[in-house]
Amino acid sequence: MKSDLEIAQEATLEPILDIAAKIDLTPDDLELYGKYVAKVHLDVREKFADRRQGMYIDITAITPTPLGEGKTTTTIGLVQALGSELKKKVVACIRQPSMGPTFNIKGGAAGGGYSQIVPMENFNLHLTGDIHAISIAHNLIAAAIDSRMYHESVLTDEQLQKRGLERIDIDPETIMWNRVVDVCDRSLREIQIGLNDAKKEDGTPSPVFPRKTGYDISVASELMAILALTTGLKDMRERIGRVVVAMDKKGRPVTLEKLKVAGAATVLLKDALMPNLMQTLEGQPAFVHAGPFANIAHGNSSIVADQIALKCADYVVTESGFGADIGMEKFFNIKCRYSGLIPNCVVIVATIRALKMHGGGPKVKPGLPLDKAYTAENLDLLEKGLGNLGVHIKNAKLFGIPVVVAINAFETDTNAEIELVRKYAIQAGAEDAAKCTHWAEGGKGARKLAELVVEACKKPSKFRFLYPLEWSIKEKIECIAKNIYGADGVTYTPLAEKQIKAFEDAGYGKLPICMAKTHLSLSHDPDLKGVPKGFVLPIREVRASVGAGFIYPLVGKMSTMPGLASRPAFMDIDIDENGKVKGLF
Known part of the structure; x- marks a missing residue:
């Protein structure tokens, strides 16, 4: 199959004015940044104030491998399926990526295969200059x-x-x-x-x-x-x-x-406050706006983009960073609390690869070939890892939202493995689960998922927060640790105790909690896979983002400045004499 960049560069793009018209936006609503990118004025919200809001869908995932499990690709694949296959009026809302990881080992974040945001070069490099x-x-x-x-x-x-x-x-x-x-x-x-x-x-x-x-x-x-x-x-x-x-x-x-x-x-x-409008490979509108870290911050795209999208479309699909224990929990307890928006459905992305890892499979490392355990059928190993999916389904249902599971399938996954995951997901409380091949087939490969999401959105949302803001900082931390991570309890260093008292004395105790912990485990230890038991969550330090509006406890050491890998992506990125970018992924 062609590379992501080749697919993106060979695509026939629609002018952004035509994309905007699909959701009733006029040239007066836009600030153009070339032919294929625009910013959208916030007063569109007043223009469409009397419209009924669309259905609000959050894409999250099980605890991932270091390779990631395809949340963004699934977000775009689902949007393409809703639009191209089911003919729904739909918008994607995703984060703008940092250029740091783009030039490092992770690469870009525009999705992959035939489920991408385009132009991919604009998306991954500068965009409109917000960062x-x-x-x-x-x-x-x-x-x-x-x-x-x-x-x-x-x-x-x-x-x-x-x-x-x-x-x-x-x-x-x-x-x-x-x-x-x-x-x-x-x-x-x-x-x-x-x-x-x-x-x-x-x-x-x-x-x-x-x-x-x-x-x-x-x-x-x-x-x-x-x-x-x-x-x-x-x-x-x-x-x-x-x-x-x-x-x-x-x-x-x-x-x-x-x-x-x-x-x-x-x-x-002031200009960065306006969401950026782009398009999927199949011509659906996509808002790309804001890109906060998913550990020391909440890891979700902007509220203003979601507010505009929900007045312009029947279905809005957004994505929260990392696994459901981090990004989804913060989407509900922080983003929805400040926006006042109520979600209708959660889609949990799972891969056979990640579930086998949680069942005790060999370590998965970026840049190294996958062990044979991940590319050959192994139902026993897969079954041992299903508990991780079960925890995330249970956690999503704590918030009163219907859950659908997207099985992001690879060529080596067998029908027996897919069916094992599907049956387990339903037993664990999901509405249903669907095999997805949107990476290879675009919207067509996510049609079944789209149908399940449409049905799930018809069910009443009984949305509720996990904790009230009136609780103390410690009570809120312990609620998340026990109910979402499965911890037996929480310990605090003397420094953390001192900081909590100082924040409560300063009047910051009623802010929501934004836990800063590893995304590679439900616990604080990235090596504890599956469903860890019998652990106590250690809070090393507690900080406050008072302007953003949350307290963030540090679980272990968090790096806010990544280092470059030994073979970073920038080594393969170049440009030809005609200005065509090469090597970006």
């Missing part, structure tokens, strides 16, 4: 922090007051705002700044503030989480103002409002 806007706004804030400390060291209180400023007295030991760049670069994880030897106008040495800091990848910025969770420009401005970047020397929060940089940061993000 660059995040980076500039974030780094402006970082510069403002260090600049404020410098000027407070050389100016008296009277001089500050003449400039309309008050002394903040930032405690440099408490600064929690790194700089960002949209590249995987492990050498920037920890750096030292403030080593200049500049002199003042009178020739005396300028004060310096050497301190350790670091870089995060741009999509780990709290500003990206805000972009994804905001409901409009006024709300975004307020959220950015609430961001806490440090504490002062009396232990009080230092916000961006106090630093007087919130307004400027919002100005830099």
Whole structure:
């Protein structure tokens, strides 16, 4: 079969104005970025305010292998099936990918095979510049922090007051705002700044503030989480103002409002607030907007894109990052809480490969060939791993939503293996399960899945949150740990205990919880596959994204700046004399 890039480049694309017209958007509703990409004005929501909302479907997955199990490909395949096969008015809503992983070992995130977002090069590289806007706004804030400390060291209180400023007295030991760049670069994880030897106008040495800091990848910025969770420009401005970047020397929060940089940061993000409109290979509209991390943030595309899509289409298919224990739980407890939107169906993507791994199969490593256990029929190994699927079905049903299982099939999967998974899924509480071949066949390969989703959406949604916000931080953490992960309990380091008390004392205790843990296990240990039992979840540290609107406990060590692999994807990416990109995947 052809490569993803070859398929994408050979496709006949429709002008974006024609794609927009399919969901009743006019040229006045759009800001064009070339022939095949546009931004959509937020006032479309008012224009279509009287319309009935479409059906809202979330795509999630079982606990994945390091290779991923095809959520994005399934999202696009389902959208193509609903549109091309069942003739439904449908829109996809997915995250914009970071260029860091695109040039690293993961590659792009436009889907795969005959279920992709196109133009694939635009999708994976820059798009309309939203991530660059995040980076500039974030780094402006970082510069403002260090600049404020410098000027407070050389100016008296009277001089500050003449400039309309008050002394903040930032405690440099408490600064929690790194700089960002949209590249995987492990050498920037920890750096030292403030080593200049500049002199003042009178020739005396300028004060310096050497301190350790670091870089995060741009999509780990709290500003990206805000972009994804905001409901409009006024709300975004307020959220950015609430961001806490440090504490002062009396232990009080230092916000961006106090630093007087919130307004400027919002100005830099005003265009990024508009969702990007693209298309699938089969011509269905796709909103591509926001790309927050799925561990230290909530890992879902934007609320504003979903709000627009639900007024423009009969079916809206979105995707939440990682497995259902992480992305889906945050979709419900964080995204739906802030949006007020109620989902109608959850689709859990499963692969025979991943279920065999959970049954005790050999380790799966990116870049290495799959062991024979994954490419030959092995019903015993598969059956041992089915419990992982069962947990995710049970978890989805905790929220009162009908569940459908998508079995993302590979050529080596046998009919007996597919049928074993299908029967188990129904016994575990799913409405049904369907074999999907959308990677190879596009929408046609997901027709059965689309039919099951349409039927599931006809059932009443009894949506409910897992916990009330009034609970304490610890109560909410323990609710997720026990009900979603299956932990026996939770332990906290002295640092975590201190941070929880400080956040509750500061009035942040009523925020939802965004657990930062590995996606490779239901537990905190990535090596514990299947359905781990008898473990206690260790909370190492607790942080707050006050502007985005959540508390995030760290379970184990989380890296917010990936490193490049020994053989990263950029080594194969090139361009010919006609401007045609090669090697992107």
